[in-house]
Amino acid sequence: MNRWDERTFTAEFELVAQRARLTVPVEWRAGAVAAYAELMALTDLLRTPGRPPEQESSAVYRVAVEDDDV
Numbered sequence: 229m230n231r232w233d234e235r236t237f238t239a240e241f242e243l244v245a246q247r248a249r250l251t252v253p254v255e256w257r258a259g260a261v262a263a264y265a266e267l268m269a270l271t272d273l274l275r276t277p278g279r280p281p282e283q284e285s286s287a288v289y290r291v292a293v294e295d296d297d298v
Contacts, residue, residue, distance in 0.1 A: 237265045 241264045245252055252260050 234261070234265075237261055237268070240264070240268075 238261050241261045244264070245260075
C-alpha cells in the first residue's frame with residue numbers, strides 16, 4: 229500500500245475526525261486532508277527507531293478534547 233495514496237489519507241482523516249467528533253466544512257476538507265497527510269509524515273519522522281536523544285523533539289503537545297478526564 230502506498231502511504232501517500234490520497235484515498236487512504238482521506239479515509240483515515242474521515243475516521244479520525246469522526247472519532248474526535250469534528251465537523252469539517254466541505255470547503256476545508258481537501259486542505260485538512262493534505263495537512264493530515266503532512267502531519268502523519270512528520271510523526272513517522274519523529275518515531276524513527278535508533279534516533280539519538282539529542283535529536284528528539286524538545287516539547288510534546290497534546291490537544292485536549294471535551295471528554296478527557298485529565
